[in-house]
Structure formats: C-alpha cells, structure tokens
Amino acid sequence: MTTDALAARPAVDPGNDFEQRFFGLLRRRYSVQELVFIPADMGGDCGIEGYSRDGIAYQCYADRDSLTLRHRTDKQIAKLNRDTLKIQKYQTRLAEVLGRTRIKAYILGVPEYHAAELITHANKRADVVKGWGIPFIDPSFTIGIKTPVDYPAELSAALADRAAEALLPATSVDDAQVDRFHGDEPQLVHVLDEKLSVMRESLRNPASLRRMFVRDFLRKEQLMLSLKSWPHTWEAVERRRVARQEEIEFDNELSSDPAKLRIKDLIQQYRSELLDAAGGLRYDDANLIARGQVGGWLMDCPLELRGTDGI
16 A cells, blocks of 8 residues: 555544543553653643653543544644643643653653654654753653553553453445455355355345455454454454354354354354453444454355255
8 A cells, every 4th residue: 555545544533532541551550659640620731641750751642533644643743742842831830740750751642653754753853852951851851652552561451351442443345345356256255155045035135245245354354454453352353263163163063043043143142252252342343353254254164054944
C-alpha cells in the first residue's frame, strides 16, 4: 500500500474512555506513591495529566473525529505543540506540582499512530522544550509516543481481567475483492458451494449467502492481521480457534443437526467462546471473527453439514 493510500485510510474512533484505560495501565506499572495524577478540574491542564516520580510526564490524546489517518497524524502533531507550549506558559504552577521531580521524558499516550513524521516531530519538539531553559526540564529530556501495546505486562493483566479492549481498525472489503477471491481461490469457493447445496432448497439466495461468507472471511483476515498488535489477545483467539476446530471434526461424526441450525449455533457458540477466552475482544469484533472463521471452515473443511432432514 502506498503512503498516500495509507494516509487516506479511515481513522478508527477509539471510544470515550481512553485516558482512563491508559492511566489504568500506568497504575499497574507504578505504586500509588510513584504515580501522580493531576486533576484538570481545578488548577490542572498545564500540558500534562500526570507524572511518575522517576521523571516521566504523561499526556493522553484520543481524537474521536478524525476522518483519515492523515487527519489523525496532523491532529497528534498539533496536540503535541499545544500541550508542550502549556508547559512553558504554566511552568511556575507545574514547578509547584512537581516538587523535586525533574522531567526527563514526556510521553504522549495515544491509541495508535501511523507516521514516522510524528516521531521526528517529537524529537525536534523536545529540543525546543529544552531550549526554554525551564528548571524542572532535565538536560536529557525526550518526547516519546506510546500506545497501550508498549506496556505489554500491564496490558496483559488488563486484558485478562477485561479492564482494556483491543482497539482494532474497521475492516473494509468491497465487491471487487470478493470477486477477486472467487477467481484466486476457485477450489475454496467450490467447496463452499457444495457445503451450502445441502440446504439450497431452504435458502432464499444461495449466491448471496456465499458472497457474505467470503466477505466476512476476508474481513476476519484483516481483523486478525490488525490483532497482531495485541499479541496476548491474538494468541488467545488462535488457541480457541485450534481447540474449536478439533471439536468440529469430532462433532462431524456425532451431530445430527440440520445445516442451518448447526451454522447458526456454531457462530453463536464460537463468538461466546472468544469473548470468554480472549480478554479485551469487543463484541462486534468477536462476532465478525466468528462469522468469518465459520466461513473459512466451510471453505477449507473441517466443517461438514447435513441436510434439512439431518441426513
């Protein structure tokens, strides 16, 4: 994908509680005495939302109205400029809040970022801040951009007790991609048609259902690629997929459920298993993975179906 095409990709709404979730990770990282949260209601909003006693200042930012990744990157750069200027403007107030702590690093916590230019800008901005000669800014001062996955131990614990959710970009598969799959993987489509043929008489539009299965399979593949950024959740989904696939092969010999019922039940059961087993997976994402994976099992085995009479 070209840089321009990537910049034009839609930006994902990170939700309205990113700050709480990010600071939830920091609270797992630091003791109560080591992490200081600065309330914005009275006397805050000085360019940082909190700091740790080891000299790291934290500011969170999760814009919710960016249309593209280019738009998001521009807003993240602007945010960095605005809030570091506040450090200069409110340095007297910040000095009182920090006490003896000298700031060695400033972290902008974001759900995700997409451009090396943001890192380059952060490095240049750090030099600007050091040039202001603020007493509590350490000579080694740096600015970094961090996402939740940069705190793997804390994130793993948060995902395990469902205190965090994987923030995954929206998937998009158009008709041309579905058509291309039909041409690139004719054997898989042929197997899918054969599986669906056992309930052809009860389907209103078999061709439409086939396209939906292919589309959801491709969207599931996109989602799983994005989930690689959340390795603990990705591994949990994979473990559940392998286990469920083994169960399907066993059930093929025992289940007498008609095809329609077995497909619907499998999607629902697998979705529930994912939500239970993969901490941090959102319902909509679990639902898409379940539908797409069932489509994959239909195309590439091992899922076998019986007709409406169970035969």
